[in-house]
Amino acid sequence: MSIGASVPRDRARRLLLGRGNYVDDIALPRMLHLALVRSPYAHANVGTIDIADALALPGVVAIFTAEDLEDAVSSWRAEHKLFPAMAAPKQFALARDVVRWQGEAVAAVLGNSRAEAEDGAELVSVAWNELPAVTDANQALAPDAPILHDDMDNNLAFQTQVTAGDVETAFNEADHVEQETFRFHRHSGVSLEPRGIIAEFEPSESRLTVHQSHQTPHQQQDLYARLLALPEHKVRVICPDVGGAFGLKHHLMADELVACAAARLLERPVKYIADRLESFLADVHCRDHEITARMAFSATGEILGIQLDDLFNAGAYGQYPRSSIAEGNQISRLTGAPYRHQHYRADVRMAFLNKSILGHIRSVGHPIACAVAERLVDLGAETLGLDPIEVRRKNYLNGDDFPRTSAGGVEFEQLSFNGCLDKALEIVDMTEFRREQAELRAQGIYRGIGVATFVELTAIGPEYYGEGGQHISAQETCLLRLEASGTVRCYTGTTDQGQGIDTGIQQVVADELGVALADIEIISGDSALCPMGGGSWGSRGAALGGEAALRAAATLKQNILNIAASQLQKDPGDLNIDQGVVIDGASGAAHMAVPEIARIGHFQPYSIPDGVSADLTVTERYASRGRMFLAGNGLQTAIVEVDVDSGLVTPLRHVVVHDCGRILNPLLVQEQVRGGVIQGIGAALYEELCYDEDGHLLTGSFADYLVPMAGEMPDIEVAHIETPAKTSELGAKGAGEAGTAGAVGAILNAVNDAIMPFNTSIAETPITPPRLLQALRRI
Amino acid sequence: MTTRTRRLALTVNGEAVSREVPVRQNLVDFLRHDLGFTGSHVGCEQGACGACTVVLDDETVRGCLVLAVQADGCDVRTIEGSGDLLGDLRQSFHELNALQCGFCTPGMMLSAEELLQANPTPSRQEIRDYLSGNFCRCTGYQAIVDAVAAVAAKRQGGAAS
Numbered sequence: 001m002s003i004g005a006s007v008p009r010d011r012a013r014r015l016l017l018g019r020g021n022y023v024d025d026i027a028l029p030r031m032l033h034l035a036l037v038r039s040p041y042a043h044a045n046v047g048t049i050d051i052a053d054a055l056a057l058p059g060v061v062a063i064f065t066a067e068d069l070e071d072a073v074s075s076w077r078a079e080h081k082l083f084p085a086m087a088a089p090k091q092f093a094l095a096r097d098v099v100r101w102q103g104e105a106v107a108a109v110l111g112n113s114r115a116e117a118e119d120g121a122e123l124v125s126v127a128w129n130e131l132p133a134v135t136d137a138n139q140a141l142a143p144d145a146p147i148l149h150d151d152m153d154n155n156l157a158f159q160t161q162v163t164a165g166d167v168e169t170a171f172n173e174a175d176h177v178e179q180e181t182f183r184f185h186r187h188s189g190v191s192l193e194p195r196g197i198i199a200e201f202e203p204s205e206s207r208l209t210v211h212q213s214h215q216t217p218h219q220q221q222d223l224y225a226r227l228l229a230l231p232e233h234k235v236r237v238i239c240p241d242v243g244g245a246f247g248l249k250h251h252l253m254a255d256e257l258v259a260c261a262a263a264r265l266l267e268r269p270v271k272y273i274a275d276r277l278e279s280f281l282a283d284v285h286c287r288d289h290e291i292t293a294r295m296a297f298s299a300t301g302e303i304l305g306i307q308l309d310d311l312f313n314a315g316a317y318g319q320y321p322r323s324s325i326a327e328g329n330q331i332s333r334l335t336g337a338p339y340r341h342q343h344y345r346a347d348v349r350m351a352f353l354n355k356s357i358l359g360h361i362r363s364v365g366h367p368i369a370c371a372v373a374e375r376l377v378d379l380g381a382e383t384l385g386l387d388p389i390e391v392r393r394k395n396y397l398n399g400d401d402f403p404r405t406s407a408g409g410v411e412f413e414q415l416s417f418n419g420c421l422d423k424a425l426e427i428v429d430m431t432e433f434r435r436e437q438a439e440l441r442a443q444g445i446y447r448g449i450g451v452a453t454f455v456e457l458t459a460i461g462p463e464y465y466g467e468g469g470q471h472i473s474a475q476e477t478c479l480l481r482l483e484a485s486g487t488v489r490c491y492t493g494t495t496d497q498g499q500g501i502d503t504g505i506q507q508v509v510a511d512e513l514g515v516a517l518a519d520i521e522i523i524s525g526d527s528a529l530c531p532m533g534g535g536s537w538g539s540r541g542a543a544l545g546g547e548a549a550l551r552a553a554a555t556l557k558q559n560i561l562n563i564a565a566s567q568l569q570k571d572p573g574d575l576n577i578d579q580g581v582v583i584d585g586a587s588g589a590a591h592m593a594v595p596e597i598a599r600i601g602h603f604q605p606y607s608i609p610d611g612v613s614a615d616l617t618v619t620e621r622y623a624s625r626g627r628m629f630l631a632g633n634g635l636q637t638a639i640v641e642v643d644v645d646s647g648l649v650t651p652l653r654h655v656v657v658h659d660c661g662r663i664l665n666p667l668l669v670q671e672q673v674r675g676g677v678i679q680g681i682g683a684a685l686y687e688e689l690c691y692d693e694d695g696h697l698l699t700g701s702f703a704d705y706l707v708p709m710a711g712e713m714p715d716i717e718v719a720h721i722e723t724p725a726k727t728s729e730l731g732a733k734g735a736g737e738a739g740t741a742g743a744v745g746a747i748l749n750a751v752n753d754a755i756m757p758f759n760t761s762i763a764e765t766p767i768t769p770p771r772l773l774q775a776l777r778r779i
Numbered sequence: 780m781t782t783r784t785r786r787l788a789l790t791v792n793g794e795a796v797s798r799e800v801p802v803r804q805n806l807v808d809f810l811r812h813d814l815g816f817t818g819s820h821v822g823c824e825q826g827a828c829g830a831c832t833v834v835l836d837d838e839t840v841r842g843c844l845v846l847a848v849q850a851d852g853c854d855v856r857t858i859e860g861s862g863d864l865l866g867d868l869r870q871s872f873h874e875l876n877a878l879q880c881g882f883c884t885p886g887m888m889l890s891a892e893e894l895l896q897a898n899p900t901p902s903r904q905e906i907r908d909y910l911s912g913n914f915c916r917c918t919g920y921q922a923i924v925d926a927v928a929a930v931a932a933k934r935q936g937g938a939a940s
Contacts, residue, residue: 012876018817245880674922675917715903
């Protein structure tokens with residue numbers, strides 16, 4: 001069996017030799033380089049833009065402002081028809097009249113080199129008229145707040161409520177109610193390779209060819225075709241090697257659209273690579289939520305109800321094409337999802353304010369939903385004098401509870417909360433930890449343990465964006481082509497950004513078809529070659545792309561057997577394929593090698609009787625039905641040490657028990673989960689996009705925006721339980737969110753456990769030394 | 780504004796190279812865009828991420844913090860010129876999946892090799908500390924540490940850990 005084997009990736013060999021092919025590695029003849037003139041203010045009127053000095057500079061070829069692009073690029077609005085009341089202000093590729101965040105671009109300078117383009121950008125003179133900036137969601141919704149968008153009466157982009165049961169009664173009748181106000185600060189995906197694009201326009205054919213570091217080539221093809229008014233079949237988006245994505249690279253970005261428009265206007269290739277400062281300023285960001293939440297308990301620790309208010313912001317506009325509501329939406333649906341409570345209410349408000357746009361970064365909403373509920377469980381258990389582990393066990397949805405629609409409205413097929421907890425407790429000896437913790441506390445060493453249970457929403461169903469009106473494919477198609485030599489090309493609509501889905505799909509095809517892995521080549525990331533698909537985001541690759549590949553391989557196998565049967569005068573049902581050879585299904589005796597059948601199929605088709613299904617290029621598709629998400633689950637345990645004098649938190653040990661259904665490749669899944677945990681630890685302890693009160697970014701470099709490095713990180717133990725998805729034959733669920741989903745909650749609980757002797761608590765991430773010292777009342 | 784240039788002569792991956800370069804150009808841009816050695820990557824241009832790590836006269840440097848003209852007369856080695864030297868590291872990284880997107884990998888391996896030359900028997904924490912100038916956003920760092928530790932053990936004649 002290939003599925004389930006720890007197979008290393010083919011693509012990695014090339015990357016290890018330094019022979020990767022990332023966008024910035026590509027150079028085209030007469031290629032120009034784009035540098036953008038960005039607003040130094042968070043909010044300002046844009047007056048006259050004087051480009052004369054810049055244009056006179058040797059090496060500067062052209063300069064565009066919003067006016068120049070007016071006929072070349074359409075504006076857009078981030079609407080979502082499932083949320084029709086959501087405000088969706090118009091956004092332009094280059095800002096006109098008003099800039100609404102520091103870093104929003106107003107002019108594009110094209111030069112013979114990036115350095116020359118930047119020289120030009122520095123000489124572009126803009127008559128800015130600074131306006132008051134709104135930098136906090138509470139401030140944005142205050143009655144006297146400056147309003148960002150002219151066509152709105154205030155800055156409230158959207159509000160919604162999710163409700164189940166009778167929350168008021170549940171809270172009134174509760175023996176105990178726990179309440180906490182949480183603050184999860186703004187950060188981002190921070191892929192090591194920044195955003196990048198090369199756009200090339202062939203005017204004689206109206207053909208736009210784009211190389212872009214991106215997760216969704218077909219979505220970009222559609223967007224570029226519509227926004228640039230080009231026929232879609234003349235737009236080709238190629239995603240070569242992608243240097244990390246994490247959701248950052250599945251949005252439309254105005255900067256990249258400017259590059260496309262410039263390439264078209266100048267009829268020369270245009271390259272744009274964001275530098276690190278631009279990345280921090282103008283990438284989509286995530287989180288930035290303030291949440292007040294309550295959990296109602298019985299005296300014995302039964303969770304009776306959960307109620308929360310989430311106030312967050314979209315940044316300056318809604319993110320296109322998906323909109324910015326998803327993070328609030330996920331929080332409103334997922335908080336406390338592992339538990340059996342029936343009474344639930346979540347109110348969500350989303351404001352506009354003067355910061356970069358909030359998008360969908362890895363594990364959208366999950367870490368917050370998890371941290372909020374799991375912290376409240378710990379707090380409740382502490383007040384009630386109960387063991388927090390037992391409180392969880394008492395409330396987990398369990399065996400007979402499934403299938404179930406959660407209080408937040410998410411469908412669960414079958415989840416394994418108790419199984420994950422049992423396994424975690426086999427790995428971590430809680431009794432021993434508590435003994436050691438007490439011993440160390442006596443020596444002034446403060447260690448804590450935190451547990452966080454999470455639900456992981458993966459493989460989004462077609463209904464969410466289909467009903468929303470977005471052109472986002474939520475089905476997957478696989479095309480398989482048996483070459484005349486008997487090797488196989490596999491074209492998939494999913495994309496590989498390093499997570500290794502190419503290899504997972506290769507394993508699925510190898511298994512189903514009965515041929516060697518080495519005889520299968522995966523082609524992905526090309527909107528012209530690959531079947532229309534959604535790309536890779538939201539942990540959809542294995543569950544959707546894998547299932548489509550399984551179906552295509554089954555069809556190709558059948559056709560190979562049909563041809564073999566016609567040659568052998570046998571019933572195809574009596575044949576099978578094993579290790580590239582057609583065999584007798586019963587005895588296993590070898591009949592014909594697959595290459596021989598390929599040769600006959602392609603070169604001697606006259607020897608195959610009419611009516612025999614003998615296509616050697618096949619496509620099959622898979623779309624889920626009747627569910628928004630495919631839910632997985634898991635549990636994380638973190639052990640940390642807190643230095644109560646410096647406020648530094650050191651993660652010492654981290655354990656993940658995860659259930660993502662059937663695992664295609666444990667080697668790849670394990671390190672993907674670990675990478676997710678590291679991102680979650682980053683959010684919990686280090687990563688924050690800080691702005692001053694005028695909306696100026698204070699963290700524009702890696703010296704200010706801290707990311708986790710190897711030295712601070714613990715080894716992470718990962719174990720799995722496999723509860724296969726029942727709605728697909730493959731049984732795979734997504735795996736990419738899990739690590740990030742649970743790590744913030746586990747670290748938050750662990751830190752609070754560590755500082756419990758000081759009768760204080762913290763509910764704000766990242767837990768930086770100043771915040772922790774304040775909580776400890778040391779500063 | 781005129782861009783001042785200067786002629787630069789150096790050895791890159793064993794070959795003599797002579798080029799006229801802008802004095803403000805950094806080494807990694809020169810290697811990538813003038814010579815086509817695109818295996819060294821640019822992640823921050825601030826000396827923080829380590830993606831541009833190259834070897835300059837036997838020591839790893841940040842290719843973004845060295846001007847190309849500073850490498851005049853020097854011997855520069857990039858991932859492309861490190862074939863056999865990194866053979867066992869490459870195999871170990873591959874087998875243990877110590878890379879995902881691969882953008883940090885060339886710099887990570889050059890740093891790891893420098894560590895193993897200086898300290899053939901590093902502890903896990905020593906490996907972690909030495910590689911803490913190389914940012915990886917994809918992995919949990921653990922597979923990287925495993926891969927380096929396995930090579931260290933093999934080079935010592937022991938079994939892979």
